[in-house]
Amino acid sequence: MAGTIVIKKPKRTLADQSYVVEITKGLGVTLKHFFKNFGQMVTGTRPDVTKFNYEDGVATLQYPEEKKPYPRRFRGVHRLTKRSNGEARCTACLMCSTACPAQCIFIKPGEYPEGHPSRGHERYAVEFVIDELRCIFCGFCVEACPVDAIRMDTGIHMTALDNRADFIFDKEKLMSFPSQDGDFETSNTRVEPGDKAHHGITREQGH
Amino acid sequence: METGATFWIASAVKVIAIVLGLVNLGALLLWVERRQSAMIQDRMGPNRANLQIGGLNIRAAGLLHSAADGIKMLWKEDFTPPGADKFLYHLAPVISLVPPLCLFAVIPFGPSVYWANRAQVFGSEAWNTTTGFIPLQIAMPDSGILVVFALASSGVLGAALAGSSSDNKFSLMGGLRAASQMVSYEVTMGFSVVGAFMVYQTVRLEQMVQWQVDHAWGIFTQPLAFLLFFTAAVAETKRVPFDAPEGESEIVAGYFTEYQPMKMGMFALGELVEVMTSSALLTTIFLGGWQFPFLKLDGFHLEMFGVAKPILMSHLTVVVISAITFALKVAILALLQMQIRWTLPRFRYDQIMKLGWRILLPLSLGNILVTGIVLLFING
Ligand code: SF4
Ligand code: SF4
Numbered sequence: 001m002a003g004t005i006v007i008k009k010p011k012r013t014l015a016d017q018s019y020v021v022e023i024t025k026g027l028g029v030t031l032k033h034f035f036k037n038f039g040q041m042v043t044g045t046r047p048d049v050t051k052f053n054y055e056d057g058v059a060t061l062q063y064p065e066e067k068k069p070y071p072r073r074f075r076g077v078h079r080l081t082k083r084s085n086g087e088a089r090c091t092a093c094l095m096c097s098t099a100c101p102a103q104c105i106f107i108k109p110g111e112y113p114e115g116h117p118s119r120g121h122e123r124y125a126v127e128f129v130i131d132e133l134r135c136i137f138c139g140f141c142v143e144a145c146p147v148d149a150i151r152m153d154t155g156i157h158m159t160a161l162d163n164r165a166d167f168i169f170d171k172e173k174l175m176s177f178p179s180q181d182g183d184f185e186t187s188n189t190r191v192e193p194g195d196k197a198h199h200g201i202t203r204e205q206g207h
Numbered sequence: 208m209e210t211g212a213t214f215w216i217a218s219a220v221k222v223i224a225i226v227l228g229l230v231n232l233g234a235l236l237l238w239v240e241r242r243q244s245a246m247i248q249d250r251m252g253p254n255r256a257n258l259q260i261g262g263l264n265i266r267a268a269g270l271l272h273s274a275a276d277g278i279k280m281l282w283k284e285d286f287t288p289p290g291a292d293k294f295l296y297h298l299a300p301v302i303s304l305v306p307p308l309c310l311f312a313v314i315p316f317g318p319s320v321y322w323a324n325r326a327q328v329f330g331s332e333a334w335n336t337t338t339g340f341i342p343l344q345i346a347m348p349d350s351g352i353l354v355v356f357a358l359a360s361s362g363v364l365g366a367a368l369a370g371s372s373s374d375n376k377f378s379l380m381g382g383l384r385a386a387s388q389m390v391s392y393e394v395t396m397g398f399s400v401v402g403a404f405m406v407y408q409t410v411r412l413e414q415m416v417q418w419q420v421d422h423a424w425g426i427f428t429q430p431l432a433f434l435l436f437f438t439a440a441v442a443e444t445k446r447v448p449f450d451a452p453e454g455e456s457e458i459v460a461g462y463f464t465e466y467q468p469m470k471m472g473m474f475a476l477g478e479l480v481e482v483m484t485s486s487a488l489l490t491t492i493f494l495g496g497w498q499f500p501f502l503k504l505d506g507f508h509l510e511m512f513g514v515a516k517p518i519l520m521s522h523l524t525v526v527v528i529s530a531i532t533f534a535l536k537v538a539i540l541a542l543l544q545m546q547i548r549w550t551l552p553r554f555r556y557d558q559i560m561k562l563g564w565r566i567l568l569p570l571s572l573g574n575i576l577v578t579g580i581v582l583l584f585i586n587g
Contacts, residue, residue, distance in 0.1 A: 020434070023551065030247045030550045037246040060251035 070155055072180070075137050077156040078130055078169070079177040081149055081186045088175055089149035089190065091122040096141035096150055104134035105141060120202035121193040125171060132158055133167035148188045155180040217341045225311050225345060233479040234273040236541065240479075242269055243542070244549045280468035288465050290374035299372060300466065300473035303365025306358040307480040313354050314487045315413045317343030317497045317530035321522060343497075343530060344413055351411035352404075355488060356397060359443060363389040365477070366445070366452060366462045373465035381461025384556060385445060385452035391563040392442040392449075398571035399435035402578040403428075403492055416496030420503075425493035431574045433493040435567055440485035441544060442563070444478055448551040451559055486540035490533060494540075497533035 015021040037058050040046040047055040050068050061068060070076070081089045092109035110126035112119040137158070141150050154177045161167055178184050191197045245252025256271035257264050265271070287296060319342040348354055363386055370382010404410055406428050407418040419425055426433045442449040453461030463474045490496060501507050502525060507518040520528075554562065 023547070026550045027546055030546060033249065034243065034246045034546070037249060041246070057249065058246070058251055059249050060245075062251065 070157070073153075074155060075139050075142075075152040076154045077132065077158055077177060078135075078141070078150055078152050078174055079154050079179065079184075080128060080171065080174040081151055082175060082184045083190060083192070084185065088125060088128070088171065089147055089186075090125045090128060090145075091147055091149065092125040092128075093123075093146060095144040095146060099140040099144035100135075101138060101140060102134045102136050104131040105129070106131075117192070117194045120204055122203075128171040128174060130169050130174065131167060132169055133164060147190070148186050151179065151186065153179045213341075218345060221343075221345045222312075225316075226308060229308055229311060229480050229483060230476065232483060233476045234277070235270075236479045236482065236545075237273050237276070237475075238270050239542070240545050240548075241272065243545050247546075247549045277472070280472045283468040285467045285469065288374050291465065292372040292374075295368045295372035296465075297470075299365050299369035300463075300470040300477070301365075302368060303362060304473045304477035304480065306362045306365075307477055307484045310355055310358045310484045311487065312345040313348060313351060313412055314484070314491055315342065315344040315416055315496060316487070316533050318526055319343065320526055342413065343526070347411065347413060349411065351409070351414075352400065352492075353410060355412075356393070359396075360389070360393050362443070362477075362481070363393075365474075369466065369474070370462035373462075375465045377458040377460075378462050378464045380458045381452045381454075381464065384454075384458075385462055388445070388449065388452060388559055388563070389443060391560060392439040392567075395435055395563060395567040395571050396439035396443065398568065398575060399432045399439065400492060401571075402432045402574045405575070405578050405582055412491050412496075416491060416498065419495040420498045424495040424498075429493065429574070429578070431570065433489070435571050435574070436493070437489060438562075438567060440489060441547065442559070444481040444485060444544070446478060446482070446544070447548045448554050449559060450553055451556045454553060482541050482544050483537060486537045486544065487533075489540055490536040494536050497529040499528055499532040502528060502532075 033056075036056065037046070040057050047053055047057040049059060049061050050066050083089050090107075092107055094107055094109070097103075097105035097107050106127065106129040107125050108127035109123045111123055118124075135158075137152070139152055142152050156177065175184075179186075193200070242252040242254075244250075252269060253272045254266060254269035256269065256275040257266055258271055259265075287293065346354075366385035366389070367382045370378045370380070370385065403415070403425055406425070407415045409415060409418070415425075422428075445452050451457075453463065455461075458464070460471075463471050466474065501509055503517070507520070509518070
């Protein structure tokens with residue numbers, strides 16, 4: 001028939017059909033892997049699995065003795081960033097706790113005392129608690145924060161702890177983690193009330 | 208052979224050594240299998256079972272996993288399915304473990320140890336003496352390899368009984384597959400060694416080894432039979448590529464689906480012991496048994512390589528070297544079986560049957576025919 005493509009069945013030789021040759025070839029492949037990997041294990045020359053490489057060899061990562069470094073933007077344990085005077089940046093706006101799908105952020109807001117330059121402009125968090133056990137590490141809180149007060153750039157992998165109470169991280173604890181670069185603040189500038197660049201509008205004045 | 212007290216003491220020592228050795232080697236083989244398969248598949252394999260003594264952590268390259276498995280199996284619930292045939296259900300694992308262990312009784316794992324008639328050892332009368340030596344073999348029945356076949360074929364009962372008594376359809380399927388597969392390959396196994404009998408003119412295993420020591424290894428006189436026997440032996444152990452009876456992707460775990468840890472462990476151990484006994488059989492029948500190449504009863508004979516004088520050794524040294532040689536040959540064959548297990552995929556059930564009846568059986572019959580004709584010409 002015109003246009004018909006006839007695909008020929010591949011010819012099978014006696015060697016193919018006896019299966020012995022092919023089995024031997026297969027054994028060759030597995031033996032090659034075996035001796036190569038065995039040799040590498042015994043002499044301790046197996047490729048470094050903590051790096052990204054495509055070399056042949058045992059690919060098992062012996063966690064936790066061996067760890068792959070996390071990428072820079074890995075979402076680790078939260079930290080509360082600090083102002084230049086060492087106080088928390090958080091203004092207790094509750095954006096993060098509202099955005100949190102796991103509802104694991106608890107914030108108790110408080111007013112600054114009378115006479116404090118920030119009074120009327122913003123509040124501060126009297127308590128700031130994240131239940132790291134409920135957190136799903138989605139990063140929504142970081143996205144939501146208008147003043148870059150909460151970040152997940154510590155690079156710390158949340159480990160298993162012995163009891164549930166240990167997973168409740170309070171404000172003090174959250175402020176004790178530095179970023180991967182060892183920084184407790186952030187590179188974003190902050191304009192304090194009273195600064196020249198500050199808009200000067202208080203909450204009482206409305207927007 | 209000695210009689211009386213010496214005989215009984217020697218036999219008891221041999222039996223205990225063999226049984227303990229085999230069972231422990233089975234556990235070792237489990238470790239070998241795990242780590243070997245890991246190396247083949249670019250993995251690390253289990254290596255974290257840890258024995259903590261004080262501040263010392265002993266991992267022993269994962270060897271402790273076999274021990275940990277044993278402990279785990281002992282402490283797991285032992286549940287008998289309510290619909291099972293209690294007697295047969297409990298009997299089956301025993302039947303599948305004991306025959307491969309017993310099978311080792313007739314396999315010579317070294318040359319006889321002489322202490323009397325030393326003069327005869329190196330004379331032509333050596334193998335006809337009746338006293339003054341201990342054979343490194345538990346039993347030397349006249350029926351020889353026929354005992355092996357009788358025991359090997361009773362192994363099928365274990366799988367078949369397990370399948371039929373556990374009141375589970377998957378078990379039943381597995382039992383049926385195991386029974387038909389083992390019976391089919393038993394035939395090939397039997398026929399493939401007939402050629403070897405014809406060459407060796409004996410069915411006694413120790414005499415087969417002696418023939419190979421005097422003439423040539425069976426693998427050279429009966430290469431096809433070696434291949435056929437090897438295939439059939441692998442099929443007998445019910446391991447990949449012949450593991451249709453327990454094909455986990457089709458019938459859960461086959462005939463031991465309903466078995467709980469310790470009994471399942473007995474099946475697994477039986478399988479590993481079978482690997483060793485089949486390797487030992489292959490060594491004995493085709494690879495010259497305990498013979499180290501060019502090692503005669505009084506030392507090395509290397510006339511072939513232009514060394515005129517034999518390198519003489521004491522009788523005991525020769526015995527020890529021979530026994531180690533036997534162990535090494537068995538180990539190499541067992542490792543080869545492991546390697547095959549991790550190289551090939553599982554055959555389909557009909558392919559197993561086709562291979563057994565339509566290919567291996569005619570080949571083994573042809574081998575007998577050709578061997579017969581050749582022997583006829585040689586012997587005139
Ligand atoms: S990362 Fe997601 S779940 Fe965790 S605290 Fe932030 S918003 Fe909540
Ligand atoms: S969104 Fe930022 S400023 Fe607002 S409460 Fe959360 S951490 Fe504090």
